[in-house]
Amino acid sequence: MKHRWAIQVANNYSWFESLVDQHNAVDIGFMVDAVDAQPNQYAIVSHHLDDLADVDQVIDRATALIALLDGALYLQQGHYAGMRTADLINLDDCRRTVFADGSVLADPFSPKWSGASVPRSYGHLVLPAERMLFMARTDELTRNMLKFLGVNGPTWIALYALKDYMKSGGWDEGALANASEVSKSEVERFRRTANNPAAIGPFARHGEQGHQPPDVAMTLPEARAIILKATGRFLDERARKLDVVGSYEEQRTPRR
Incomplete structure (x- = not known):
């Protein structure tokens, strides 16, 4: 399924490639750009962003969603230091916007994507972070815990x-x-x-x-x-x- 938006990731931890290889994109995932012998470049993608056209709304929702991901990865990885991001990219026309000043108080989830049946191609919720993010869709306590930890470390x-x-x-x-x-x-x-x-x-x-x-x-x-x-x-x-x-x-x- 095609994504509409991507957020550049500035992280370059030794374990990041392994995380991306294992992580399924049910709620939030990663695009990989491999260029010859250079280190892989990564971008965050999510179908929760696909139904938005306004850049400010995309940044708000993505900020809240990434906060949940950060909280989940703190719990899964232990030594995690938080996701560092760069530009927001419109994948339809490649226009770039600085990814900054989003509201973490925004609703991180799209009602449209949350209500859709998950395609079988996404497989199982194997990693704890995937399971916690999926649970945060409907469980307010899980959502609040992940967001508090993700925002504050x-x-x-x-x-x-x-x-x-x-x-x-x-x-x-x-x-x-x-x-x-x-x-x-x-x-x-x-x-x-x-x-x-x-x-x-x-x-x-x-x-x-x-x-x-x-x-x-x-x-x-x-x-x-x-x-x-x-x-x-x-x-x-x-x-x-x-x-x-x-x-x-x-x-x-x-x-x-």
Whole structure:
């Protein structure tokens, strides 16, 4: 199926080629431009953009959609640093527009594409990022979690927001500890570190409130390991409850 718009990608990580090779374009995918011996060039494409003609609307929707992709890739890759983009390209006439100043608050999904049957050629939702993006179409909690993480990156504030979102989805600190395979005291140490400027200064969620900091402050890499692991497993559990994969398979399997 032909795409109407493409957004240049400036990323050149060693794993990016592998990601592109594996990633199916159900909601967002990549075009590859291979030129002789030069490194491959990549562009983001999505059928969620195809029904738009106004450049500003395309940039808004793509900004929101890429934020979801960033959040999903933070969870899938762990070491991910965020998608860097360049120009928006109209594939019909090759006109270019600087891809900037889009609204992340825009609706990332096209009602037309979301309501269409997924062609069988897209295969299975194999990668976690693909499954999470597909789930975000209809599940507001998943959408909010991915967007918060995608926009902010795995900062102290974003990690604590993920903890709050998981709580709203029914997970207490015990469930979070079990999912991340740490003790509840470690989750408590995360909470006390994230909330206290005496522990992490200007990176804390709050100003001074008189709370006692932990004896040993948690490092950001430690916090990321706990919360991102728990978040991935929370969304896996949620996908099973919502039967996201089953719904996708039902669309791609022809009726007998």
